[in-house]
Amino acid sequence: MGLIVHKYGGTSVADIEKIRNVATKVIKAKKDGNDVIVVLSAMAGETDKLIQLAFQASDDPVGREYDSLISTGEQVTVSLLSMILNKMGYRTKSFLGYQIRILTDKNYKNARILDIETKAIENELQKGSIIVVAGFQGVDEDNNITTLGRGGSDTSAVALAAALKAHACYIYTDVNGVYTTDPGICEKARRLSKISYDEMLEMARAGAKVLHPRSVELAKKYGVPVYVKSTFIDDEGTLVVKEDKDMEKEVVSGVSYDRDQAKITVSHVPDKPGIAASLFTPLAQKNIVVDMIIQNASSEGYTDLTFTVSKKEIKEAQQIVEETAQYIGAAKVEVDDTVAKISIIGVGMISHSGVAAKMFAALSNEGINIMMISTSEIKISCVIKAKYTELAVMVLHETFGLDQKA
Amino acid sequence: MGLIVHKYGGTSVADIEKIRNVATKVIKAKKDGNDVIVVLSAMAGETDKLIQLAFQASDDPVGREYDSLISTGEQVTVSLLSMILNKMGYRTKSFLGYQIRILTDKNYKNARILDIETKAIENELQKGSIIVVAGFQGVDEDNNITTLGRGGSDTSAVALAAALKAHACYIYTDVNGVYTTDPGICEKARRLSKISYDEMLEMARAGAKVLHPRSVELAKKYGVPVYVKSTFIDDEGTLVVKEDKDMEKEVVSGVSYDRDQAKITVSHVPDKPGIAASLFTPLAQKNIVVDMIIQNASSEGYTDLTFTVSKKEIKEAQQIVEETAQYIGAAKVEVDDTVAKISIIGVGMISHSGVAAKMFAALSNEGINIMMISTSEIKISCVIKAKYTELAVMVLHETFGLDQKA
Numbered sequence: 039m040g041l042i043v044h045k046y047g048g049t050s051v052a053d054i055e056k057i058r059n060v061a062t063k064v065i066k067a068k069k070d071g072n073d074v075i076v077v078l079s080a081m082a083g084e085t086d087k088l089i090q091l092a093f094q095a096s097d098d099p100v101g102r103e104y105d106s107l108i109s110t111g112e113q114v115t116v117s118l119l120s121m122i123l124n125k126m127g128y129r130t131k132s133f134l135g136y137q138i139r140i141l142t143d144k145n146y147k148n149a150r151i152l153d154i155e156t157k158a159i160e161n162e163l164q165k166g167s168i169i170v171v172a173g174f175q176g177v178d179e180d181n182n183i184t185t186l187g188r189g190g191s192d193t194s195a196v197a198l199a200a201a202l203k204a205h206a207c208y209i210y211t212d213v214n215g216v217y218t219t220d221p222g223i224c225e226k227a228r229r230l231s232k233i234s235y236d237e238m239l240e241m242a243r244a245g246a247k248v249l250h251p252r253s254v255e256l257a258k259k260y261g262v263p264v265y266v267k268s269t270f271i272d273d274e275g276t277l278v279v280k281e282d283k284d285m286e287k288e289v290v291s292g293v294s295y296d297r298d299q300a301k302i303t304v305s306h307v308p309d310k311p312g313i314a315a316s317l318f319t320p321l322a323q324k325n326i327v328v329d330m331i332i333q334n335a336s337s338e339g340y341t342d343l344t345f346t347v348s349k350k351e352i353k354e355a356q357q358i359v360e361e362t363a364q365y366i367g368a369a370k371v372e373v374d375d376t377v378a379k380i381s382i383i384g385v386g387m388i389s390h391s392g393v394a395a396k397m398f399a400a401l402s403n404e405g406i407n408i409m410m411i412s413t414s415e416i417k418i419s420c421v422i423k424a425k426y427t428e429l430a431v432m433v434l435h436e437t438f439g440l441d442q443k444a
Numbered sequence: 445m446g447l448i449v450h451k452y453g454g455t456s457v458a459d460i461e462k463i464r465n466v467a468t469k470v471i472k473a474k475k476d477g478n479d480v481i482v483v484l485s486a487m488a489g490e491t492d493k494l495i496q497l498a499f500q501a502s503d504d505p506v507g508r509e510y511d512s513l514i515s516t517g518e519q520v521t522v523s524l525l526s527m528i529l530n531k532m533g534y535r536t537k538s539f540l541g542y543q544i545r546i547l548t549d550k551n552y553k554n555a556r557i558l559d560i561e562t563k564a565i566e567n568e569l570q571k572g573s574i575i576v577v578a579g580f581q582g583v584d585e586d587n588n589i590t591t592l593g594r595g596g597s598d599t600s601a602v603a604l605a606a607a608l609k610a611h612a613c614y615i616y617t618d619v620n621g622v623y624t625t626d627p628g629i630c631e632k633a634r635r636l637s638k639i640s641y642d643e644m645l646e647m648a649r650a651g652a653k654v655l656h657p658r659s660v661e662l663a664k665k666y667g668v669p670v671y672v673k674s675t676f677i678d679d680e681g682t683l684v685v686k687e688d689k690d691m692e693k694e695v696v697s698g699v700s701y702d703r704d705q706a707k708i709t710v711s712h713v714p715d716k717p718g719i720a721a722s723l724f725t726p727l728a729q730k731n732i733v734v735d736m737i738i739q740n741a742s743s744e745g746y747t748d749l750t751f752t753v754s755k756k757e758i759k760e761a762q763q764i765v766e767e768t769a770q771y772i773g774a775a776k777v778e779v780d781d782t783v784a785k786i787s788i789i790g791v792g793m794i795s796h797s798g799v800a801a802k803m804f805a806a807l808s809n810e811g812i813n814i815m816m817i818s819t820s821e822i823k824i825s826c827v828i829k830a831k832y833t834e835l836a837v838m839v840l841h842e843t844f845g846l847d848q849k850a
Contacts, residue, residue: 054497054500054501057501088520091460091520091524092523092524092527094460095460095463095524095527095528095531096527096528096530096531097531098531099527099531100526100527100530102537102538103523103524103526103527103530103538104523104527106519106522106523106538106540107519107520107523107524107527109519110516110519110520113512113513113515113516113519114494114497114513114516116512117498117509117510117512117513118497118498118501118509118513120506120509121498121501121502121505121506121509121510121513122501122502124502124506124509125501125502125503125504125505131508132508132509132512134512134589136542136587137587137588181542181543182543183540
């Protein structure tokens with residue numbers, strides 16, 4: 039009992055009947071004695087429709103107008119849920135980003151929350167209302183609507199939970215928790231009952247789609263317990279929390295993959311200070327996120343640089359890199375968009391040696407060539423040919439004993 | 445040259461191609477040396493879709509949530525037009541009700557504009573921007589979204605023209621002006637090149653759908669010249685302005701009809717002071733607009749009251765009236781929703797006698813029974829059986845010589 043946040047994704051509010059189902063779940067939580075804040079996404083498919091309209095209007099839609107357009111999807115669902123809750127006899131009020139106000143920077147399409155004013159919501163909670171909040175959207179200091187990027191509604195939910203000191207944040211979605219790997223490609227995948235923020239973060243970054251990385255960062259920063267649960271099946275789900283003793287026993291908690299990867303290699307770059315900066319600064323200015331970066335050992339004053347970006351941004355990235363390559367005197371720019379990233383994640387790696395070696399051997403045994411490697415304290419990622427993705431997932435899942443209950 | 449307001453209705457922004465056409469017209473006005481504010485409706489059909497969703501959610505949707513929901517349609521079109529103008533090389537910015545801010549009262553679904561802050565728009569105009577404004581919407585003092593009722597975008601446009609002291613307001617629509625009557629049912633209908641505010645107001649109230657009555661009231665109050673023009677045909681349209689000498693020559697300028705009428709008769713009401721108030725106050729409290737009211741001469745301390753309301757509100761009205769009738773001791777409540785209102789309008793009526801008699805005779809000659817009559821200085825309306833609507837329009841159009849050029 040206390041204040042809790044529920045977040046429902048697009049498939050959970052896809053039509054009026056589904057929104058009615060959400061209302062039932064919210065009312066149950068309210069009847070259990072909780073104060074409830076509900077954060078909603080747009081109806082499944084709606085945001086994509088709006089994005090299509092934007093690109094019919096312009097091949098390069100202005101960020102401010104784009105955000106104002108695509109934020110309408112959430113405005114629709116929160117009004118509808120609020121009407122339904124009201125009809126069912128509950129006091130309720132919907133809030134848009136600017137009405138709360140969820141203040142963000144001016145980085146349209148991918149804005150960051152700077153501050154959340156809690157007064158308006160607190161006043162309504164005191165009156166006993168169920169609060170319904172449009173996810174994904176905020177407002178900048180000049181009253182322009184901003185959006186938080188893909189998966190932004192998760193971020194809205196966790197940020198509200200943190201700002202209002204909620205006891206927990208429930209992310210209701212179309213899967214019933216976080217799995218050791220994608221059950222869609224590995225039938226032995228097992229649901230985790232608990233996972234640490236850091237592992238979840240690495241999994242999310244490594245391609246697991248269940249939670250948006252930024253929402254996990256926020257949950258970790260403010261210590262918000264996050265439950266990932268199914269909207270449609272009554273199941274315990276997965277709890278994302280601070281690392282505890284139980285977790286340390288497991289060396290590897292999960293295997294993730296990301297097919298949305300493309301690799302760019304810039305060859306024979308004169309090896310001078312500032313070369314990396316001159317390559318990556320123009321990409322950063324266009325908000326192109328570079329994932330893995332590898333610089334080969336320099337020979338005779340030259341070096342090779344390889345890095346990965348999202349497949350969606352490969353054309354723009356290639357154009358920018360080719361311009362820069364010419365400018366810095368590199369010999370060649372090569373692009374490969376038939377790659378995938380495969381990662382193993384686990385807090386136990388810190389205290390266990392030989393995990394990386396075991397991973398490389400397992401892939402090698404199946405004849406899978408490793409093109410790039412990058413490691414963090416609790417994650418090892420390899421770039422491989424995309425066609426080996428499923429095979430690699432299954433092999434690693436078995437190699438690290440993920441199909442057996444811990 | 446100077447500041448002008450363009451308003452485009454739903455059929456003019458029905459898809460991206462049509463919005464591109466709007467952009468072309470707006471750019472032409474800009475190139476002619478004008479500062480331009482564009483007010484848009486939602487894409488044709490969108491508002492109806494949203495209203496359907498609302499009524500699927502609840503048979504009595506909360507006003508605040510309803511307005512937040514149905515205001516999204518205009519948010520979509522203004523973002524899209526702004527993107528297109530930007531892509532065509534023009535500086536532009538879209539504004540929502542709360543961003544301007546168009547302050548209204550809290551009468552959701554049918555709010556009235558109280559004040560328009562002009563600073564944000566003036567700043568953008570000074571930078572040379574084309575301003576694109578979401579019609580139909582405003583914001584109340586507590587930052588809740590409100591909507592202005594059917595035809596509200598006309599009102600937004602005229603109110604902005606008044607607040608910003610624009611030279612003129614152009615209402616672009618799917619007809620090319622104001623006609624002597626509906627060309628859809630009378631092929632001899634003739635487009636008027638000019639009409640006075642008062643006549644336009646009476647025509648709009650009497651059922652002509654080309655302009656919303658409230659927008660005409662505002663135009664009259666602030667002396668904003670309004671041009672009604674076609675978005676699709678390059679034609680001179682109709683100018684709605686202050687009465688001038690030319691107009692006085694015409695006795696009758698137009699024939700209007702309204703099929704959205706239902707008649708309620710309350711019989712044998714004890715004729716005491718306050719009876720009318722006790723009947724009409726509960727209707728007013730539910731925002732049901734009563735149009736014509738007739739009270740028959742009292743006999744033996746009793747009277748009959750007949751009045752008309754919109755067909756859409758007849759059920760709610762009947763329920764309220766039946767309760768009141770019982771309370772005040774009336775004998776009977778009868779409802780007839782097979783009626784229509786037919787009106788002739790003209791500033792010339794003031795100085796010409798016999799116009800009413802001529803109208804009644806013309807209807808009578810065709811065997812059309814008149815059930816109710818109401819008159820104003822420049823309008824005479826009769827309630828007749830709905831099935832005679834077209835016949836009545838054609839007869840009156842001919843009787844008053846409207847098919848001949850004035």
